[in-house]
Amino acid sequence: MIWLQLLAQGLVxxxxxxxxxxxxxxxxxxxxxxxxxxxxxxxxGGYVAWSLIQHGVPDPLALxxxxxxxxxxxxxxxxxLYHRLERRRATQLVILIASLGVLAVIQNIxxxxxxxxxxxxxxxxxxxxxxxxxxxxxxxxxLIVLVSLATYGGxxxxxxxxxxxxxxxxxxxxxxxxxxxxxxxxxxxxxxIAIASAVVCLPGVLVPFELGLQPYGGVTVLLTATIAMIxxxxxxxxxxxxxxxxxxxLQNLSLLVMPGEWSIGVTFFIFVIFMLFRPRGLFAAG
Amino acid sequence: xxPYLEATGINKRFGGLQALRDxxxxxxxxxxxxxxxxxxxxxxxxxxxxxxxxxxxxxSVAFRGRKLDGLRPQAIVQAGVARSFQNLRLFxxxxxxxxxxxxxxxxxxxxxxxxxxRPLRAAGEQRRATExxxxxxxxxxxxxxxxxxxxxxxYGERKLxxxxxxxxxxxxxxxxxxxxxxxxxxxxxxxxxxxxRLQSExxxxxxxxxxxxxVQKIADxxxxxxQGHLMARGSPAEIIGDPRLAEIYFGGAI
Amino acid sequence: xxxxxxxxxxxxxxxxxxxxTNLLVGIVGIFSVSxxxxxxxxxxxxxxxxxxxxxxxxxxxxxxxxCCVALNILVTLPSLRVAGDYFVVTSFGIQxxxxxVFTNWTEGTGGANxxxxxxxxxxLGFEFxxxxxxxxxxxxxxxxxxxxxxxxxxxxFGRLLRAIREDEMAVAAAGKNVLRAKVGAAAxxxxxxxxxxxxxxxxxxxIDPSSFDLDASILMLTMVVVGGAxxxxxxxxxPFLLLALPQLLTLVEIPSTIAAAMRQxxxGLLLIAFMLFRPQGLAGExx
Numbered sequence: 001m002i003w004l005q006l007l008a009q010g011l012v013x014x015x016x017x018x019x020x021x022x023x024x025x026x027x028x029x030x031x032x033x034x035x036x037x038x039x040x041x042x043x044x045g046g047y048v049a050w051s052l053i054q055h056g057v058p059d060p061l062a063l064x065x066x067x068x069x070x071x072x073x074x075x076x077x078x079x080x081l082y083h084r085l086e087r088r089r090a091t092q093l094v095i096l097i098a099s100l101g102v103l104a105v106i107q108n109i110x111x112x113x114x115x116x117x118x119x120x121x122x123x124x125x126x127x128x129x130x131x132x133x134x135x136x137x138x139x140x141x142x143l144i145v146l147v148s149l150a151t152y153g154g155x156x157x158x159x160x161x162x163x164x165x166x167x168x169x170x171x172x173x174x175x176x177x178x179x180x181x182x183x184x185x186x187x188x189x190x191x192x193i194a195i196a197s198a199v200v201c202l203p204g205v206l207v208p209f210e211l212g213l214q215p216y217g218g219v220t221v222l223l224t225a226t227i228a229m230i231x232x233x234x235x236x237x238x239x240x241x242x243x244x245x246x247x248x249x250l251q252n253l254s255l256l257v258m259p260g261e262w263s264i265g266v267t268f269f270i271f272v273i274f275m276l277f278r279p280r281g282l283f284a285a286g
Numbered sequence: 287x288x289p290y291l292e293a294t295g296i297n298k299r300f301g302g303l304q305a306l307r308d309x310x311x312x313x314x315x316x317x318x319x320x321x322x323x324x325x326x327x328x329x330x331x332x333x334x335x336x337x338x339x340x341x342x343x344x345x346s347v348a349f350r351g352r353k354l355d356g357l358r359p360q361a362i363v364q365a366g367v368a369r370s371f372q373n374l375r376l377f378x379x380x381x382x383x384x385x386x387x388x389x390x391x392x393x394x395x396x397x398x399x400x401x402x403x404r405p406l407r408a409a410g411e412q413r414r415a416t417e418x419x420x421x422x423x424x425x426x427x428x429x430x431x432x433x434x435x436x437x438x439x440x441y442g443e444r445k446l447x448x449x450x451x452x453x454x455x456x457x458x459x460x461x462x463x464x465x466x467x468x469x470x471x472x473x474x475x476x477x478x479x480x481x482x483r484l485q486s487e488x489x490x491x492x493x494x495x496x497x498x499x500x501v502q503k504i505a506d507x508x509x510x511x512x513q514g515h516l517m518a519r520g521s522p523a524e525i526i527g528d529p530r531l532a533e534i535y536f537g538g539a540i
Numbered sequence: 541x542x543x544x545x546x547x548x549x550x551x552x553x554x555x556x557x558x559x560x561t562n563l564l565v566g567i568v569g570i571f572s573v574s575x576x577x578x579x580x581x582x583x584x585x586x587x588x589x590x591x592x593x594x595x596x597x598x599x600x601x602x603x604x605x606x607c608c609v610a611l612n613i614l615v616t617l618p619s620l621r622v623a624g625d626y627f628v629v630t631s632f633g634i635q636x637x638x639x640x641v642f643t644n645w646t647e648g649t650g651g652a653n654x655x656x657x658x659x660x661x662x663x664l665g666f667e668f669x670x671x672x673x674x675x676x677x678x679x680x681x682x683x684x685x686x687x688x689x690x691x692x693x694x695x696x697f698g699r700l701l702r703a704i705r706e707d708e709m710a711v712a713a714a715g716k717n718v719l720r721a722k723v724g725a726a727a728x729x730x731x732x733x734x735x736x737x738x739x740x741x742x743x744x745x746x747i748d749p750s751s752f753d754l755d756a757s758i759l760m761l762t763m764v765v766v767g768g769a770x771x772x773x774x775x776x777x778x779p780f781l782l783l784a785l786p787q788l789l790t791l792v793e794i795p796s797t798i799a800a801a802m803r804q805x806x807x808g809l810l811l812i813a814f815m816l817f818r819p820q821g822l823a824g825e826x827x
Binding site: 337339358359360363364368369370371375376377378379380384385387388389391393394395396397398400401402405408412415451454455457 | 688691692695696697698699700702703706707709710711712713714715716717718720721724725727728
């Protein structure tokens with residue numbers, strides 16, 4: 001039955017990864033910026049929540065405040081850094097390097113303040129488990145799945161049914177045209193990064209809730225999420241989410257045949273396969 | 287007799303737009319052929335297909351009887367067909383001389399091993415290539431601007447530089463995308479004279495042009511493209527004098 | 541005195557790495573955070589060859605350099621076929637994968653504990669034992685690296701690379717093979733990083749994965765950004781300046797547990813600051 005347990009674990013991780021993938025995809029598809037600092041925003045969410053909870057703030061409020069913090073930081077990066085660079089006609093390379101700099105700053109401030117060691121959330125209810133068809137699932141894991149699926153559904157609805165969502169998609173599909181009509185892409189970019197940063201805070205808090213916090217894990221998570229985004233087809237919310245779950249499940253199932261430290265090899269191997277045979281992804285949007 | 291350049295049944299679609307529709311034409315060797323048509327007729331697209339930047343959905347292109355289908359752009363240049371760009375695409379931070387030098391065919395030390403292990407030979411060959419490049423610049427009338435950065439050149443000078451870059455490749459069939467657009471009267475005359483001179487030296491030119499005066503002055507033959515399809519071909523007088531084509535060209539139905 | 545020599549040796553090694561990064565990032569214009577991975581491969585290969593008494597120093601360096609050339613070509617080739625941003629993913633992936641291999645392949649690399657006891661280099665019987673003697677070796681390596689860089693930049697190859705950075709399509713339209721040129725640059729970058737790795741391992745006589753991780757790649761990037769891209773001067777200035785930084789930091793009282801984080805934090809700040817206010821670095825050209 002171990003493979004069933006691994007499968008369940010993979011589904012949980014996959015859902016969280018799916019949210020990261022969708023949030024990154026939102027930014028990349030709209031702004032065309034490879035916002036590697038997103039890994040930093042993901043990481044900081046958990047630490048903000050942890051600090052607040054340490055000071056006695058109730059869990060739900062801590063989560064909301066962490067989301068607010070992430071949103072602010074994300075918006076700040078776009079508005080103060082990327083926007084300025086783009087105004088100066090900086091190349092993609094320059095923006096990437098700047099984003100990398102932000103990532104290094106965020107991760108290392110966290111490491112300096114909280115030490116590089118793993119921190120655990122003190123949670124009364126998260127660790128409690130229940131058995132679903134012979135598989136052990138914790139309350140925290142259930143919450144991850146529920147929140148992730150809700151986020152996926154919510155973003156899908158937002159993108160296709162709301163006015164703001166449509167505006168975002170319009171800007172994403174033709175930034176040049178958006179510039180000369182009244183869509184004001186730069187405002188849209190700030191909104192998009194703000195939303196994506198808020199969204200990515202959810203797995204950023206809920207996953208460490210179960211596994212613990214550490215400052216440098218964000219890069220691997222983001223890398224896997226971007227591979228899911230690319231394999232699923234840039235611009236497809238469903239593609240990113242489904243592929244994230246698939247990759248996480250495959251990674252977990254691979255534990256049956258290889259040690260966990262090599263799981264990044266599995267992910268990377270999947271990426272190479274896609275690049276060679278289907279570079280545009282499975283669910284490629286236009 | 288095999289046609290010099292032959293396009294047969296080229297189709298190219300971009301999303302919802304059929305850019306080229308069963309497009310077929312031939313170009314005669316040693317002549318200046320002008321490609322005209324309203325905006326969106328597919329002139330630049332056909333350039334991209336012929337020179338390997340786009341793969342056609344169907345159809346084929348042959349140069350001197352040899353198929354160019356599937357070849358990478360650089361291979362097509364080496365086969366003797368080179369193109370310029372409507373928006374110039376010069377190397378702005380490089381000098382005029384360097385712009386031409388990049389295009390000089392078959393240079394030594396264009397890869398690291400030759401540059402590192404045979405520096406003396408590389409230097410010698412560079413001198414030779416530089417001489418050829420300077421001759422090319424002289425030929426188009428830019429000898430004085432050789433050491434100037436492209437940023438410091440006037441628009442007319444930049445247009446001449448794009449032709450120089452083409453010549454440096456050694457290609458015999460030159461595809462020029464609007465070489466005369468945006469030029470003052472003096473520069474216009476210089477470019478037209480240059481194109482005529484190139485033809486007299488044995489080059490074949492296929493030129494996209496909007497300016498009917500230019501077409502009349504330089505073209506031996508005109509191809510009229512409309513909605514991705516060759517609509518008419520003939521002498522400049524025939525094409526320009528045709529009222530039906532004029533209506534399409536100047537604002538009839540698209 | 542030994543301390544100063546140590547600093548210079550390390551700086552010279554990092555100049556080779558800066559040149560390597562400069563080639564890819566500054567000259568070709570590819571984003572790369574995987575230079576430390578190649579650096580590490582070079583170091584581990586030379587270490588293994590010397591410790592196993594398989595080859596003497598210079599041939600070992602040659603083998604390592606060739607392997608790193610192959611590695612870099614392998615890494616850049618598929619990514620150059622697809623759109624530029626995907627290379628970012630590949631670069632991160634290679635770096636993280638390499639760290640995983642260095643840390644977990646205990647039989648080959650000693651795992652997280654590293655490889656101690658790497659013998660000092662010996663050329664024609666002469667052993668470079670002391671730091672002062674090693675300085676001769678590292679300076680020779682530096683001279684070789686700089687010479688290669690200088691030679692290719694003034695050759696048609698250098699001009700071709702500059703043109704590619706400006707407009708690839710126009711270069712293809714000029715009849716030149718863009719992919720082959722980029723791969724050539726990546727190959728040379730690999731050779732430089734491999735050489736640096738071999739010199740580094742034999743200098744410190746001990747290597748472990750922490751010298752070849754993502755943070756190290758970020759440091760190399762910072763050196764090129766601060767020193768200046770696309771120039772030889774920039775690639776010399778950057779490492780000398782940035783390796784002096786930890787010495788300056790010791791003047792400020794920082795607990796050792798977070799010293800590494802503080803350094804990386806400063807690198808991050810430097811990257812942001814230079815991209816915003818001085819993209820040409822101190823002695824380079826605009827990135």
